[in-house]
Each structure stands twice: as C-alpha cells, then as structure tokens.
Amino acid sequence: KQEVTQIPAALSVPEGENLVLNCSFTDSAIYNLQWFRQDPGKGLTSLLLIQSSQREQTSGRLNASLDKSSGRSTLYIAASQPGDSATYLCAVDPLPRDNYGQNFVFGPGTRLSVLP
Amino acid sequence: ETGVTQSPTHLIKTRGQQVTLRCSSQSGHNTVSWYQQALGQGPQFIFQYYREEENGRGNFPPRFSGLQFPNYSSELNVNALELDDSALYLCASSLGSGVYQETQYFGPGTRLLVL
Numbered sequence: 339k340q341e342v343t344q345i346p347a348a349l350s351v352p353e354g355e356n357l358v359l360n361c362s363f364t365d366s367a368i369y370n371l372q373w374f375r376q377d378p379g380k381g382l383t384s385l386l387l388i389q390s391s392q393r394e395q396t397s398g399r400l401n402a403s404l405d406k407s408s409g410r411s412t413l414y415i416a417a418s419q420p421g422d423s424a425t426y427l428c429a430v431d432p433l434p435r436d437n438y439g440q441n442f443v444f445g446p447g448t449r450l451s452v453l454p
Numbered sequence: 455e456t457g458v459t460q461s462p463t464h465l466i467k468t469r470g471q472q473v474t475l476r477c478s479s480q481s482g483h484n485t486v487s488w489y490q491q492a493l494g495q496g497p498q499f500i501f502q503y504y505r506e507e508e509n510g511r512g513n514f515p516p517r518f519s520g521l522q523f524p525n526y527s528s529e530l531n532v533n534a535l536e537l538d539d540s541a542l543y544l545c546a547s548s549l550g551s552g553v554y555q556e557t558q559y560f561g562p563g564t565r566l567l568v569l
Binding site: 342372374379380381382383384387427429441442443444445446447 | 544
C-alpha cells in the first residue's frame with residue numbers, strides 16, 4: 339500500500355528565504371507526482387506535476403524534483419513571500435492503474451508561514 | 455472554460471441524517487473523484503467515477519455512495535452520518551481513459567459538520 343509522508347509538518351521562515359519542502363513515498367511504482375497548495379478552508383490548487391519519466395518541473399519561483407528510485411520529491415521555493423503562506427501537499431498517482439483501490443495518495447502536508 | 459464547482463459550500467447535519475453533496479466537472483472532463491479531508495490531514499480518496507460508472511474505491515464504508523450523470527456532474531451521498539464524517543469534501547475532475555488520467559482539477563470543497 340502506497341504511503342506518503344511530508345517533512346517538516348510546519349515551517350516558519352522570514353520573507354526572502356529560499357526553502358525546501360520534502361515528500362517521501364513508499365512505492366516507486368507511480369504514474370506521476372503532483373504538488374498542491376491549499377489555503378485555509380479552501381480547495382487545492384495544482385502547482386507542479388511531474389510525470390514518472392521526468393526529473394523536475396519548474397514554474398516561476400517553484401521547482402519540484404523527483405527521484406522515483408529513492409521515493410523522494412522536493413519542492414523548492416525561491417525568495418519566499420508572505421503570499422506563499424499556505425499548506426503544501428504532495429500526492430502520488432500510483433501504478434498499476436488497475437488497482438482500483440487507490441487513486442491519488444496524499445501526504446499530510448507542510449504548513450508554511452512566511453513572515454514579513 | 456468553467457472550473458470545478460461544488461455545492462453547498464457549508465452544511466450542518468446531525469448524527470443519523472443523510473446528506474448529498476454536488477459537483478460540476480470542468481468542461482470536457484469525463485472523470486470525477488471524491489476525497490474526504492479531515493482537519494489537519496491530507497485528502498483521502500473515497501471513489502472515482504468514469505463515464506457514469508464507479509471506477510475505483512478507497513477504504514470507505516458502503517454508506518458512502520455516489521452517482522455520475524450523463525453531463526459528468528456528480529453527487530456524493532452519505533447515509534447514517536457519524537460525527538467522524540465531519541470534514542471538507544473535495545471533488546476533482548479530469549480527462550481520463552478509465553485507466554490513466556491527466557491532471558485532476560479540484561473544486562473549492564464542501565465543509566460538512568455533523569453534530
């Protein structure tokens with residue numbers, strides 16, 4: 339059974355710092371991995387999606403990497419801003435897709451606070 | 455192109471009651487997934503519908519049931535509500551083939567409180 343963990347559970351940094359959020363998964367058989375942002379009480383906003391054949395994806399100040407063999411992904415946020423404050427969730431879409439007991443498997447999230 | 459919408463936004467029910475939550479998929483999407491997110495946790499997969507049929511189910515009891523309609527909108531029904539059913543319920547739509555699917559787009563969620 340695929341399990342996803344995220345470290346740290348919470349992080350507080352001053353504005354302008356670069357930071358790294360970590361995601362680990364137990365089974366390397368994945369179709370893709372996705373990073374989401376969630377503001378309090380709201381739905382999820384997709385940030386970056388990495389297919390299993392890719393190593394990284396970049397969007398603006400965000401860079402996500404994937405090391406499928408070691409079961410790890412990192413989300414790098416450059417020059418953090420107070421508007422980046424939110425919970426960041428990683429999710430894996432596990433293989434095989436005929437194992438219908440699983441869909442996206444989410445980690446518990448990292449709660450980020452960027453202080454002005 | 456409209457995004458994923460959910461209704462209602464908030465709902466309060468009492469134990470033992472039944473509830474129906476609704477989701478409208480993003481235009482062109484044929485797959486809908488439902489997730490339950492308890493406070494402080496990541497979302498948990500409930501089930502997925504592809505072209506009006508259940509295509510996968512997580513570890514949830516049968517009192518959680520669903521429907522997908524010909525226009526690909528969807529309902530989540532929960533019978534005999536329990537206090538632990540209090541959560542944010544998220545719907546996500548995607549374009550899929552029944553086996554593989556592309557990026558899921560999430561709605562804003564319905565916050566359910568069971569008293």
